[in-house]
Amino acid sequence: MKLRFDDSVEQFRGQFRSWLADNRPDPEVMAADPPLSTGHAPEWVRHWTRAMFDAGWLVPGWPPELGGRDAGPIETFVVLEELAAAKVPRTTNVQGLGIVAPSIVDYGTPEQVRDYAMAILRGEATACLGMSEPDAGSDLASLSTRAVLDGDTESGEWVIDGQKVWTSGANYADFCFLFCRTEPDEPKHKGISILLVPMDAAGITVRPLPEIVHPDTPDLNEVFLDAVRVPATNLVGRRGDGWAMANGSLAHERGMVWVSAVMGLEQSLATLLDQAPSLLAAMGPVERALATDQIVQIAIDTHAARCLGQRGFAKLARGGSAPEQALMKLYASDCRQQVARVAADIQGADSLELGAVDDDGTHAVDEPRGTWMEQYFHSFANTISAGTSEIQRNIIAERVLGLPRG
Amino acid sequence: MDLEFTDLQLELRDAARNVLEGACPPSLVRGVHEGTATPDQLWATVCELDWPGLGLPEELGGLAMGVIEVGILVEELGRVAAPGPFLATVTQFAPAVQASASSLRLADVADGSCTGALAVAESGRWDPAAISASAEPVDGGWRLRGIKSHVLDGATAHEVVVLARGDRGMGVFVVPAAAVRASTSPTMDPTMPFATMNLAGATVHGERVLVEPGDPRADEVVAVVLDEATVAMALSTVATCRSIFEATVAYAKDRHQFGRPIGSFQAVKHRLADCFLAVERASALAWFAALTIAEEDPRRQLAVAMAKAATGDCVQLLTRDGLQLHGGIGFTWEHDLHFLLKRAVTGELLFGGAAFHRARAAELMGLVPVPEEAA
Numbered sequence: 004m005k006l007r008f009d010d011s012v013e014q015f016r017g018q019f020r021s022w023l024a025d026n027r028p029d030p031e032v033m034a035a036d037p038p039l040s041t042g043h044a045p046e047w048v049r050h051w052t053r054a055m056f057d058a059g060w061l062v063p064g065w066p067p068e069l070g071g072r073d074a075g076p077i078e079t080f081v082v083l084e085e086l087a088a089a090k091v092p093r094t095t096n097v098q099g100l101g102i103v104a105p106s107i108v109d110y111g112t113p114e115q116v117r118d119y120a121m122a123i124l125r126g127e128a129t130a131c132l133g134m135s136e137p138d139a140g141s142d143l144a145s146l147s148t149r150a151v152l153d154g155d156t157e158s159g160e161w162v163i164d165g166q167k168v169w170t171s172g173a174n175y176a177d178f179c180f181l182f183c184r185t186e187p188d189e190p191k192h193k194g195i196s197i198l199l200v201p202m203d204a205a206g207i208t209v210r211p212l213p214e215i216v217h218p219d220t221p222d223l224n225e226v227f228l229d230a231v232r233v234p235a236t237n238l239v240g241r242r243g244d245g246w247a248m249a250n251g252s253l254a255h256e257r258g259m260v261w262v263s264a265v266m267g268l269e270q271s272l273a274t275l276l277d278q279a280p281s282l283l284a285a286m287g288p289v290e291r292a293l294a295t296d297q298i299v300q301i302a303i304d305t306h307a308a309r310c311l312g313q314r315g316f317a318k319l320a321r322g323g324s325a326p327e328q329a330l331m332k333l334y335a336s337d338c339r340q341q342v343a344r345v346a347a348d349i350q351g352a353d354s355l356e357l358g359a360v361d362d363d364g365t366h367a368v369d370e371p372r373g374t375w376m377e378q379y380f381h382s383f384a385n386t387i388s389a390g391t392s393e394i395q396r397n398i399i400a401e402r403v404l405g406l407p408r409g
Numbered sequence: 410m411d412l413e414f415t416d417l418q419l420e421l422r423d424a425a426r427n428v429l430e431g432a433c434p435p436s437l438v439r440g441v442h443e444g445t446a447t448p449d450q451l452w453a454t455v456c457e458l459d460w461p462g463l464g465l466p467e468e469l470g471g472l473a474m475g476v477i478e479v480g481i482l483v484e485e486l487g488r489v490a491a492p493g494p495f496l497a498t499v500t501q502f503a504p505a506v507q508a509s510a511s512s513l514r515l516a517d518v519a520d521g522s523c524t525g526a527l528a529v530a531e532s533g534r535w536d537p538a539a540i541s542a543s544a545e546p547v548d549g550g551w552r553l554r555g556i557k558s559h560v561l562d563g564a565t566a567h568e569v570v571v572l573a574r575g576d577r578g579m580g581v582f583v584v585p586a587a588a589v590r591a592s593t594s595p596t597m598d599p600t601m602p603f604a605t606m607n608l609a610g611a612t613v614h615g616e617r618v619l620v621e622p623g624d625p626r627a628d629e630v631v632a633v634v635l636d637e638a639t640v641a642m643a644l645s646t647v648a649t650c651r652s653i654f655e656a657t658v659a660y661a662k663d664r665h666q667f668g669r670p671i672g673s674f675q676a677v678k679h680r681l682a683d684c685f686l687a688v689e690r691a692s693a694l695a696w697f698a699a700l701t702i703a704e705e706d707p708r709r710q711l712a713v714a715m716a717k718a719a720t721g722d723c724v725q726l727l728t729r730d731g732l733q734l735h736g737g738i739g740f741t742w743e744h745d746l747h748f749l750l751k752r753a754v755t756g757e758l759l760f761g762g763a764a765f766h767r768a769r770a771a772e773l774m775g776l777v778p779v780p781e782e783a784a
Contacts, residue, residue: 327693407662409673
């Protein structure tokens with residue numbers, strides 16, 4: 004147990020920090036050309052990803068040919084921490100870099116790695132993740148988008164029909180990592196496969212779903228697939244293994260995803276604490292006391308989220324298991340919702356104004372933006388997507404606590 | 410930041426857990442509650458293992474380990490709701506003596522022959538600013554007057570550290586138990602008995618004056634002592650909560666209704682998931698706070714306030730849901746659950762509950778306006 008990392012880690016931090024200072028994207032350029040969805044990569048993002056890749060900082064834990072430097076988990080953590088502190092996004096295409104590319108590296112053919120994973124890593128392409136459907140949300144395994152093989156496994160084609168929904172970034176992504184049913188006679192968990200589908204393929208229609216706040220920059224989309232044909236060789240991994248791979252791919256970087264959530268929470272708290280003195284000063288003594296207590300509670304939660312994340316991370320870094328990890332998605336997303344709600348209450352009716360969205364490129368599009376009440380509504384993206392808070396509680400109860408399935 | 414134990418620390422934890430399984434079974438805790446057993450044999454075992462001196466320097470007969478290692482023992486003792494003088498002696502009395510750069514009676518603490526207590530609160534208030542017990546200079550020493558409340562082990566400890574105020578500021582004194590009048594009334598948890606203490610004009614001389622009123626070190630010494638005692642109370646109490654949690658999860662798997670374990674119902678699962686989060690949250694905060702003490706980090710006071718506030722949240726949730734989910738059986742004296750519940754609420758409120766520590770945190774975060782006369 005130590006408050007600080009070893010000197011060697013801090014040297015590594017210094018090395019990255021100085022590289023970052025010399026190579027970071029220009030804030031003015033970032034603000035002038037903000038990303039419009041998680042599938043959108045403006046010119047500066049593409050250059051930035053490529054620069055990170057070439058220097059071996061993009062995925063530090065991977066070998067140099069994949070954009071890394073064979074770094075350990077603590078060093079990777081330090082890189083994420085420094086990027087967040089400098090307000091430079093590691094990527095705008097969080098699904099592509101965080102889930103799609105690692106899954107292709109793990110399960111794909113050498114050709115798929117070359118044509119799809121490397122394109123993401125070099126900043127040449129973005130990807131979206133085609134999972135949820137109108138009737139398959141939390142119950143993802145019941146998805147019904149169907150792919151039928153026309154011809155043989157070498158020269159044939161998959162023919163895809165169905166519909167996806169809540170597909171982040173599909174309005175700009177170059178290809179989709181698509182979950183579809185290929186074995187209709189197998190049990191639902193064993194009939195799913197993954198296909199790589201270029202988003203410009205004939206038969207794909209993308210309909211953006213403007214969200215309840217910031218409707219002018221939608222990130223979520225419906226994706227309709229009508230007799231879409233892709234080569235048989237676009238199958239990732241084995242037929243029918245899609246569900247098992249989904250659990251693997253969603254687990255990618257599981258030890259680290261909390262870092263950006265917690266740092267976002269810390270930034271929100273810092274903003275609230277900046278505003279607090281003038282807001283509190285205008286209050287009478289009782290209101291002030293009540294408001295102060297709300298701020299303290301969210302400050303404790305923010306600090307606790309950091310400590311829990313670090314403790315889980317320390318266990319994983321030593322090769323152990325970390326039950327804390329299962330809590331982080333639930334806890335961090337609840338806290339982010341709460342900080343915005345507390346701030347809106349304390350700020351009062353001013354929080355209802357539609358603010359100028361700080362689209363300055365410093366954060367991913369799927370993060371809370373705008374005024375406090377806008378941030379509050381936006382924060383439901385995190386408590387609903389990627390497994391709702393209710394599903395997270397089921398997962399904790401069943402997988403960590405060992406309670407029987409209902 | 411590395412918030413996980415080292416391999417050696419994990420070995421210490423496993424060894425302590427192993428010992429306490431035999432030395433502090435639920436039947437001992439029940440016996441103390443029912444007045445048919447004493448903690449004497451358990452304390453003898455604890456002393457044979459050199460636990461009282463674990464964190465004391467070797468020249469005093471200690472094992473020279475740190476705050477983290479002591480915290481590991483505190484957790485294991487809290488886990489089984491162990492009775493006995495460890496908590497007050499090792500995490501309250503000894504740190505007060507050490508923080509004052511003294512070694513008074515610490516060699517006796519290390520060999521188990523001396524137990525101690527710490528008298529802070531008055532009328533249930535834990536804020537040192539609320540201390541009105543007085544220290545008045547008399548022929549080379551100090552005469553102490555006032556009433557201290559909620560002194561853990563106050564009626565049984567050999568020595569008591571007393572915080573009292575002189576004209577020129579706070580002082581820290583060590584008083585032999587015989588020199589003050591302690592009285593107890595029955596409380597919920599006899600494994601953590603506390604006393605009301607009338608200082609009764611006891612006079613203190615020489616080395617027993619740890620910090621003289623007016624000594625510029627006084628405020629910092631008091632702050633350090635309170636932080637150490639408070640973190641230990643948090644660690645002990647969260648560990649008790651973890652035991653409530655584990656007992657409740659086990660019960661939810663075991664108890665069948667409508668032909669299935671009650672733990673298969675989502676309403677029960679979600680409560681237990683939230684309980685798990687509350688325990689992990691408070692535990693992580695308490696260990697962070699312990700680490701700031703171990704490394705003398707400036708975030709110490711705020712970290713301690715946050716940890717004890719979260720401990721209060723944790724106790725409130727775990728006692729509520731632990732009892733509720735056990736149903737009728739948990740409501741009976743015959744079941745062992747209530748010994749954990751009572752230990753938890755005792756640890757929640759000694760050294761301040763959630764509201765008190767959130768108010769402290771607010772002050773430390775600068776959210777409370779400084780009164781004009783003090784500004």
